[in-house]
Amino acid sequence: MTSPAVDPLILAIDEGTTNAKAIVVDGTGAVRSTASAPVARHSPRAGWVEQSAQELWSATVTALRSCLAHLDDRVGLGASRRIAAVAVSSQRETAVIWDRHTGTPLGPALSWQDTRTAPACQQLDAQVQARTAEITGQNVDPMFTAPKFRWLLDQDAGGNPALGTVDSWLIWNLTGEHWAEAGNASRTLLLDTTDLTWSDEMLSVFDIPASLLGEVTRSRSDFGRTRQVPGLPDGLPVVAVLADSHAALWAQSVSGPTTKITYGTGSSVMAPATGPGPGTTLAWWDGQPRYAREANVLSTGAALEWCSELLGLGSVADLVALAATVDDNDPVVLVPALTGLGAPYWDAQARASLTGMSSGTTRAHVARAAVAAVAHQVADAVESIDPDGTVVNVDGGMTTSALIMQDQADLLRRSVRVNGLAELSAWGAAHLGLTALGEQPPAPSVTSSYQPERDRAGSRQQWSARVAATRAVTQDTARR
Numbered sequence: 001m002t003s004p005a006v007d008p009l010i011l012a013i014d015e016g017t018t019n020a021k022a023i024v025v026d027g028t029g030a031v032r033s034t035a036s037a038p039v040a041r042h043s044p045r046a047g048w049v050e051q052s053a054q055e056l057w058s059a060t061v062t063a064l065r066s067c068l069a070h071l072d073d074r075v076g077l078g079a080s081r082r083i084a085a086v087a088v089s090s091q092r093e094t095a096v097i098w099d100r101h102t103g104t105p106l107g108p109a110l111s112w113q114d115t116r117t118a119p120a121c122q123q124l125d126a127q128v129q130a131r132t133a134e135i136t137g138q139n140v141d142p143m144f145t146a147p148k149f150r151w152l153l154d155q156d157a158g159g160n161p162a163l164g165t166v167d168s169w170l171i172w173n174l175t176g177e178h179w180a181e182a183g184n185a186s187r188t189l190l191l192d193t194t195d196l197t198w199s200d201e202m203l204s205v206f207d208i209p210a211s212l213l214g215e216v217t218r219s220r221s222d223f224g225r226t227r228q229v230p231g232l233p234d235g236l237p238v239v240a241v242l243a244d245s246h247a248a249l250w251a252q253s254v255s256g257p258t259t260k261i262t263y264g265t266g267s268s269v270m271a272p273a274t275g276p277g278p279g280t281t282l283a284w285w286d287g288q289p290r291y292a293r294e295a296n297v298l299s300t301g302a303a304l305e306w307c308s309e310l311l312g313l314g315s316v317a318d319l320v321a322l323a324a325t326v327d328d329n330d331p332v333v334l335v336p337a338l339t340g341l342g343a344p345y346w347d348a349q350a351r352a353s354l355t356g357m358s359s360g361t362t363r364a365h366v367a368r369a370a371v372a373a374v375a376h377q378v379a380d381a382v383e384s385i386d387p388d389g390t391v392v393n394v395d396g397g398m399t400t401s402a403l404i405m406q407d408q409a410d411l412l413r414r415s416v417r418v419n420g421l422a423e424l425s426a427w428g429a430a431h432l433g434l435t436a437l438g439e440q441p442p443a444p445s446v447t448s449s450y451q452p453e454r455d456r457a458g459s460r461q462q463w464s465a466r467v468a469a470t471r472a473v474t475q476d477t478a479r480r
Contacts, residue, residue: 374407
């Protein structure tokens with residue numbers, strides 16, 4: 001049994017792309033219990049990435065029940081009955097459609113990685129594209145939710161549909177109420193990020209009835225009370241909701257404004273912004289709205305998983321260990337455009353390439369190229385929104401790899417500070433929820449840092465050339 005947890009206790013749910021997590025945090029900010037459950041992705045066609053909305057919820061229930069059982073084992077029998085509130089963090093642009101009366105999903109959850117709507121996005125004229133960026137802060141891209149909503153509605157699934165991103169789906173299952181947290185809503189291409197309401201103009205562009213969407217609300221708010229949730233008593237207030245990358249930024253920013261990188265299936269780079277406008281997202285709405293510049297990388301953890309399977313390895317950890325057996329990947333370069341390229345290219349048509357191989361190339365060189373591709377892509381994203389910075393704060397599973405973190409410091413030519421809390425997005429949501437309960441826990445500490453050691457300017461030039469060549473081949477193929 002560990003030391004007694006300090007009340008209040010808050011349960012935070014973090015529903016991500018590959019796992020649903022749950023943690024319990026006490027009034028001092030200490031994590032008292034954690035648990036997770038996997039969720040699957042399916043790719044029925046090239047460029048299509050789907051998840052089961054029901055599985056997202058079932059995995060969430062599995063994680064929270066296991067987390068509370070572990071809490072009772074570690075802290076003391078009955079500790080789970082001291083949970084005072086619930087907070088939520090979730091993957092962002094994934095689109096969910098369900099029957100508002102029965103709660104039954106009416107179609108697949110279209111992942112943020114899904115690119116089936118690329119043709120529809122490309123058909124929008126330049127004026128509409130410009131207005132979308134002006135109103136929502138985002139470029140039109142199949143990563144975002146509005147075109148996915150339209151695709152789901154076009155399947156004529158019947159029922160009495162409700163639409164939402166994963167936060168809305170979780171809130172509905174937790175409380176029976178239909179809300180859209182503002183930060184998540186800002187990722188849909190439907191929110192006016194100045195007025196913080198659904199934009200009539202954008203709703204018209206994508207032909208989305210406003211009546212199908214949840215009401216936009218603040219990140220710290222009354223989202224209702226739990227009802228009929230397996231493992232939870234009825235009546236617990238849901239007090240805070242954040243998008244997962246935004247929750248990590250909240251956690252990293254407790255000590256002050258920062259530029260941060262969150263490594264996951266894809267990766268999110270965020271830096272503070274003074275207000276709304278093209279290239280910005282709404283980070284959260286708590287009192288005054290807070291904005292951030294953001295650049296998204298589509299395939300980082302996903303690229304490592306893909307490469308480890310391609311090489312017949314058991315895990316990403318095995319891939320990184322193999323990569324560490326060679327000094328460098330030159331001249332082998334992997335451009336992992338598995339679902340297109342995100343920032344700063346936003347090229348949904350780009351496809352992956354593996355170049356520079358010779359008779360001397362080994363599996364280790366390919367593994368090293370995959371690891372380097374993560375750091376190169378993230379460096380591209382950081383340089384696009386924070387070209388003059390000197391330090392970045394990082395979080396996510398890949399931060400446990402000294403090889404990846406040193407690559408990142410070398411390629412960025414700046415200090416990389418690691419937050420070692422594995423559940424940082426969930427912790428960020430929990431921290432916001434604790435503020436609603438009158439607590440102000442301190443920020444989690446930096447556990448390690450990396451300084452640039454090698455001049456990688458040549459590697460950066462080679463990477464840029466290979467990206468350009470890969471995009472050119474894709475564009476040439478599309479023209480034929």
